[in-house]
Amino acid sequence: MHNPRIGLIIYLFLNSSRVQKKRAILTVASIAWGTLSLLLLLAFGEGIGISTSTAMQGIGKDIAVLWPGTTSLVWQGLPPGRAVRPEIEVIDLLNKRVPGLFGAAGEIQRYSAVIKYGKIGTNATVKGVTWGFGELRNHIPAPGSRFIDPMDERLRRRVAFLGDEIAKKIYGNVDPVGKELLIEKIPYTVIGVMMPKVMMGNYNGMDKDQICIPITTFKAQFGMDRLHTLIIRPDHPEEMGAVLEGVNKVLGTKYGFDPADKRVFGTWDTVESSKSQRNTMTGLKIFLGIIGALTLIIGGVGVANIMYAVVKERTREIGVKMALGARRSWITGPVVIEGMLYTLLGGAIGLLMAMAAIVLLGCIPTEGNEALAMLGKPTLSVPIGLVSAAILGFIGLAAGYFPARRAASINPAETLRYE
Amino acid sequence: MILGSFFNTQKNNQKKENDGVISLKGLSKVYDTGKVKVEALRGVDLAVYSGEMVAITGPSGSGKSTLMNLIGCLDTATSGSYLLRGEEVSGMSREALASIRNRRVGFIFQSFNLLPQISAFENVEMPLIFGGMPKKNRKERVMDLLERVGLSERMDHKPTELSGGQMQRVAIARALAMDPDIILADEPTGNLDTGAGGDIMNLFIELWEQGRTILVITHDPALAKRAPRQVEIRDGNITEDIRRN
Ligand SMILES: Nc1ncnc2c1ncn2[C@@H]1O[C@H](COP(=O)(O)OP(=O)(O)OP(=O)(O)O)[C@@H](O)[C@H]1O
Numbered sequence: 001m002h003n004p005r006i007g008l009i010i011y012l013f014l015n016s017s018r019v020q021k022k023r024a025i026l027t028v029a030s031i032a033w034g035t036l037s038l039l040l041l042l043a044f045g046e047g048i049g050i051s052t053s054t055a056m057q058g059i060g061k062d063i064a065v066l067w068p069g070t071t072s073l074v075w076q077g078l079p080p081g082r083a084v085r086p087e088i089e090v091i092d093l094l095n096k097r098v099p100g101l102f103g104a105a106g107e108i109q110r111y112s113a114v115i116k117y118g119k120i121g122t123n124a125t126v127k128g129v130t131w132g133f134g135e136l137r138n139h140i141p142a143p144g145s146r147f148i149d150p151m152d153e154r155l156r157r158r159v160a161f162l163g164d165e166i167a168k169k170i171y172g173n174v175d176p177v178g179k180e181l182l183i184e185k186i187p188y189t190v191i192g193v194m195m196p197k198v199m200m201g202n203y204n205g206m207d208k209d210q211i212c213i214p215i216t217t218f219k220a221q222f223g224m225d226r227l228h229t230l231i232i233r234p235d236h237p238e239e240m241g242a243v244l245e246g247v248n249k250v251l252g253t254k255y256g257f258d259p260a261d262k263r264v265f266g267t268w269d270t271v272e273s274s275k276s277q278r279n280t281m282t283g284l285k286i287f288l289g290i291i292g293a294l295t296l297i298i299g300g301v302g303v304a305n306i307m308y309a310v311v312k313e314r315t316r317e318i319g320v321k322m323a324l325g326a327r328r329s330w331i332t333g334p335v336v337i338e339g340m341l342y343t344l345l346g347g348a349i350g351l352l353m354a355m356a357a358i359v360l361l362g363c364i365p366t367e368g369n370e371a372l373a374m375l376g377k378p379t380l381s382v383p384i385g386l387v388s389a390a391i392l393g394f395i396g397l398a399a400g401y402f403p404a405r406r407a408a409s410i411n412p413a414e415t416l417r418y419e
Numbered sequence: 420m421i422l423g424s425f426f427n428t429q430k431n432n433q434k435k436e437n438d439g440v441i442s443l444k445g446l447s448k449v450y451d452t453g454k455v456k457v458e459a460l461r462g463v464d465l466a467v468y469s470g471e472m473v474a475i476t477g478p479s480g481s482g483k484s485t486l487m488n489l490i491g492c493l494d495t496a497t498s499g500s501y502l503l504r505g506e507e508v509s510g511m512s513r514e515a516l517a518s519i520r521n522r523r524v525g526f527i528f529q530s531f532n533l534l535p536q537i538s539a540f541e542n543v544e545m546p547l548i549f550g551g552m553p554k555k556n557r558k559e560r561v562m563d564l565l566e567r568v569g570l571s572e573r574m575d576h577k578p579t580e581l582s583g584g585q586m587q588r589v590a591i592a593r594a595l596a597m598d599p600d601i602i603l604a605d606e607p608t609g610n611l612d613t614g615a616g617g618d619i620m621n622l623f624i625e626l627w628e629q630g631r632t633i634l635v636i637t638h639d640p641a642l643a644k645r646a647p648r649q650v651e652i653r654d655g656n657i658t659e660d661i662r663r664n
């Protein structure tokens with residue numbers, strides 16, 4: 001008995017009297033505008049999300065940074081409060097002994113070392129690092145240059161790897177690779193320059209302003225052999241906790257402290273902090289999405305409005321169809337279709353405009369402008385498309401549904417009574 | 420008039436006299452407009468038999484249209500019983516009422532009420548579409564109906580391109596489309612000049628002669644006198660019910 005007869009509903013829709021063109025255009029335009037806003041806001045959210053997570057990884061992907069401190073627990077008759085000061089050799093030890101460890105690296109810093117090249121002089125932080133530091137801390141060498149390698153470390157070569165800013169400061173536009181550099185009056189050869197990177201978190205300053213040299217060379221020149229920082233990266237980010245425990249165990253055995261003593265090292269777990277960063281980003285995206293959806297809802301109200309007017313104009317037409325035996329769905333169906341059609345048409349136009357806008361925005365160069373670089377490139381993605389389509393569909397349906405209900409409640413006798 | 424012979428004569432006067440199409444008992448209708456309650460019908464009893472033609476007369480505001488709307492299932496009664504071919508209509512669902520409007524009654528209005536944006540053909544076709552008749556059968560049926568009312572050549576015309584009399588013919592063809600049990604006409608000649616009105620009235624009489632059951636509201640005493648039965652309504656009550664032979 002109950003057969004919605006889609007074909008008939010479409011026939012009735014096609015044969016309904018048409019809306020004023022100007023009104024229809026305005027309505028479609030408001031939906032297009034709403035869709036454009038929604039898509040652009042979501043696309044910017046996506047872009048910021050991508051550039052933030054890139055920037056988060058600027059310091060190194062999935063690493064933990066450890067600062068040696070003092071013990072907090074009694075251990076084998078020894079009191080708490082003893083300083084633990086790991087030597088360079090523990091890096092090899094960790095790399096051999098800790099299961100699930102992708103790599104460990106160590107670093108010793110000297111602040112404000114005097115740097116000279118010819119007549120140019122400046123001060124910079126110099127870091128003595130183990131050769132694995134470059135990969136863990138995301139120091140990518142510019143083309144034609146390299147980072148410190150195991151040979152440099154073993155032979156205590158006087159080679160230096162420069163951050164991109166300090167390189168520019170000293171050498172200007174000249175390629176520094178192969179050039180000589182005096183660090184506290186000792187000559188070094190520049191072997192590499194870091195690729196520029198966006199770096200959101202840091203400790204002890206930005207990598208771009210600093211100089212790396214082999215840790216062995218550093219020890220020889222400055223007489224320091226205790227690590228200021230250890231960098232740890234697990235094979236799998238979710239195993240960070242286990243790997244940190246492994247590190248504590250190995251170092252606890254070596255330096256005589258309770259492996260359960262979590263306060264020996266100050267720890268910055270970037271996996272953990274990027275997780276909360278991601279949550280913040282998701283929150284931001286939802287917020288932007290809601291603003292966009294609200295704009296779109298205004299468009300939807302426009303469609304509902306025009307459909308109410310349409311129903312009002314067609315009251316007599318609807319009454320006649322009811323008198324001829326039209327079922328409820330044959331009255332409401334065409335109204336819903338029409339509301340949906342305006343909405344989807346506006347949505348399609350909005351999508352085209354958004355794509356055009358994003359292509360144009362993509363042409364604006366962001367190099368050298370950190371604010372623009374953090375804003376990122378607005379990006380449309382499949383989830384954005386799905387979310388927008390769902391919102392549009394919902395709004396279209398609602399915009400048609402309520403006027404359609406009004407149409408169905410028309411009383412044919414009353415409608416057909418007067419001229 | 421070129422009508423007569425086109426109508427099938429099986430549906431005819433041979434039907435049993437007591438074959439009731441409509442039976443109303445104590446039918447009343449109160450319009451509640453919030454402030455005032457208008458008692459438009461006050462317990463009407465009426466029986467209409469198959470093949471009858473009834474003219475309904477009465478002063479303005481007496482409840483004629485109200486009665487017609489109730490019989491045509493365009494509106495529902497406040498109380499009372501309405502049997503359509505023995506079936507109780509009051510209390511039926513909206514969908515069931517829609518189906519009755521489609522299959523069992525043919526309504527003709529004073530102001531024609533054709534759909535303005537479609538052709539005469541499509542207007543007549545509409546109830547057939549609602550009734551679910553296949554497309555190939557529809558075409559033949561619509562052509563046949565338009566021929567009966569003498570408008571074959573006008574089938575592609577929009578209502579605005581037709582005269583009042585022609586529009587009312589299209590409306591009559593539309594009312595006949597689903598071969599209903601009863602034809603209801605609420606002042607069908609009210610918007611027409613005397614000539615065209617007379618033609619429409621002749622058409623109704625011919626339809627009656629072919630066996631149709633017809634209820635027609637009219638203000639025109641001359642037209643009313645042509646009907647074999649005349650029912651007068653005053654103040655929501657039937658005050659006279661005359662049969663002529
Ligand atoms: N929808 C309505 N709401 C309120 N009152 C109504 C409604 N329809 C009709 N009435 C009232 O009911 C009474 C009967 O009206 P109805 O239209 O049936 O009269 P009628 O006999 O057809 O009159 P006319 O000859 O002028 O067409 C009138 O008083 C009218 O005002």
Ligand SMILES: [Mg+2]
Nearest residue numbers: 483484485605
């Ligand atoms: Mg009336």
